[in-house]
Amino acid sequence: MPPSSLQIDPATNRLLGARWLASPNYDARPAGNAIDLLVVHAISLPPDQFGGPWIDALFTNTLDPAAHPYFETIKALTVSAHCCIFRDGSITQYVAFDQRAWHAGASQWQGRTRANDFSIGIELEGCDTQPFEAAQYQSLVGVTKALLATYPTLQPGGIAGHSDIAPGRKTDPGPLFDWPHFRRLLTAA
Template sequence: MTPRWYAGWWSAARRCRSPNFGQRPAGMPVSLLVVHSISLPPGEYGGDAIERLFTNRLDWAAHPYFETIRGVEVSAHFLIRRDGELVQFVSCDDRAWHAGRSRWRGRPDCNDFSIGVELEGLEGQLFEAAQYAALASIARGIARRYPIEAVAGHEHVAPGRKADPGAGFEWSRLRELLSGIGLADWDFPDSAT
């Protein structure tokens, strides 16, 4: 069965609704895909801590690191687990809270016009083949519905403040996968080679 969109929800993703979102500005086209990385606690994979963070249900006392992020209210549209599982938290028609203070090609507030995809991983470390495949697949689905023109990392839209997905993310690999599905004309960050 071919995945489909339903009010900004991708049918091939497992839903885990986050309350951390808002409406996009009226008439704002979704033109940017932002790639992030996250692991909670840092460097540990699996478990439900990321889902709990994005749904405001994280037990702050469960790990010493969690105290350092106590009270944050964040989300992304998608999370891609190490095994390629795709989880969706916010409708792509809405504004997820993933980029924070950000700017892309002179435009501020990237959350207004972007879709955020988190890869389960640690900035600077390598990602799994299944994650690249899932990222290319959801990128194709997104491109069918939204006028995406560019892809960038969190590090590119919030330089000096964020460093993910970092040096372990293979931008050339993503570019090759996107070229293979007809998305070769997307704009990449200058440093993404």
Template sequence: MSNEADGGYWKSARQVVSPNCDARPTDEVSLLLIHAISLPPGQFSGGAIEALFTNQLIPDEHPFFAEITHLRVSAHFLIRRDGQCVQFVDTNQRAWHAGRSCWWDNRERALRTALNDFSIGIELEGDDVTPFTKAQYRALAAVTQWLIARYTLLDRSRITSHAHVAPLRKTDPGPAFDWAYFDQCLARNAF
């Protein structure tokens, strides 16, 4: 669980409350999932991602929106192309980001499901083919360091992609995500 008594809100993030969350069944936070999203697909900027995560997406604004407006999803954080971080869910709460997925936990030597129960979800505004920005990597490294400092079970070995935990249905953040550069950013800003 968190090593701070206050809520799980990162002071560097703009807060936008999502109703798509609930209580975690335990205090465990031990996995960080990195996602990518663009709405409409392949387009960046605008308010569609925030609208999706707050159940305010207008189906008539784009044909794709009509297909997904029924979804009730969220992530803890969204990192925009300019590096701005938006927080939708308190990290002590369960956000609805992983979907049907599973993960091999080397520490527990077990295949785990119900990943939302013990994970943090961070969405990067992007897609599988467009390189992410340096500002996004810097923001991702900063929030990751904050999370690692808060949750004692979380470390670099417990950070993975949505594609890794749901390989038959998800590809994000895709080959455009530079894991080596992310690791360099983490090391550069080490505690």
């Protein structure tokens, strides 16, 4: 399915056409928390390297700490994101959008804490030192359009980076994520 025509199944709150790999790292959103924030993240495992099964393994609690020295330092994490957009633009969804994924950690947005309660987290396979791929921007625009169409409480002004909701603690999606380019693509879509 082309990124521009992505849709969310209202029965499952899952992205049609995305690969589904269920993460155990989620729970119900607290009552009264409308989805009004989209958080863009970046992840690479090991750091600054792409490819391999490591992101899936992290989000499904199956990461082998012996596979890389860095993995020993994160083996106890229980984290997830709603989706990850890989370098080729392919999308894997781990948590249904109506559920609370564990992506933001200690966070604050517009005076509210606990951003996981009211946000959707989208990971991009990337890092602070390398630019993102055109296919990733296209897929992110497609997912964002589908989310905006499905959740009326989410507006274009409610899109932020992990660094915006956890300043000083997080840097992603990093200095090479082109926010103006992404917003132009989103507006044109």
